[in-house]
Amino acid sequence: MSEVAGQIAAVHESYAFACMRCGHGWEQSYAIEHHTDTEGHECVRYVAQGAVVPSPLSRPVCENCDGHVVRIMRAGQVASVRRPPPEPAPAPEAAAGPEGHHWHLSDLLHPFQRRAS
Numbered sequence: 001m002s003e004v005a006g007q008i009a010a011v012h013e014s015y016a017f018a019c020m021r022c023g024h025g026w027e028q029s030y031a032i033e034h035h036t037d038t039e040g041h042e043c044v045r046y047v048a049q050g051a052v053v054p055s056p057l058s059r060p061v062c063e064n065c066d067g068h069v070v071r072i073m074r075a076g077q078v079a080s081v082r083r084p085p086p087e088p089a090p091a092p093e094a095a096a097g098p099e100g101h102h103w104h105l106s107d108l109l110h111p112f113q114r115r116a117s
Contacts, residue, residue: 009033009034010031010032010033010034010047011031011032011034012029012030012031012032013029013030013032014027014028014029014030014075015027015028015030015056015072015073015074015075016072016073016074016075016076017056017060017062017070017071017072017073018070018071018073019062019064019065019067019069019070019071020067020069020070020071021062021065021067021069022062022064022065022067024062024063024064024065026063027075027076028048028056029048029075030046030047030048030053030056031046031047031048032044032045032046032047033045033046033047056072057072060072
């Protein structure tokens, strides 16, 4: 990509982010501009909402809690991350004995208990 008559070639990319600290999710679109400096070195500049910003891939920060443990995904993934967690599985019931009797620890220890005289 090169500059043509003062115009800058840019690629547009969007990313989805999810904070592992607070659970906040968001998406952001970037214009990724490729420039050549005065010494001929290629450099890249990220622009979001008209402002130059750091690369979203370097060290993203949660816009809600300023946390630094942020998962980066392809765009369109925030909804899948923000779903409520699945319901916990019900606890397994105690093993049923004859006639539907449920065994408890005290039932198992009963034969070993001393009888009062």
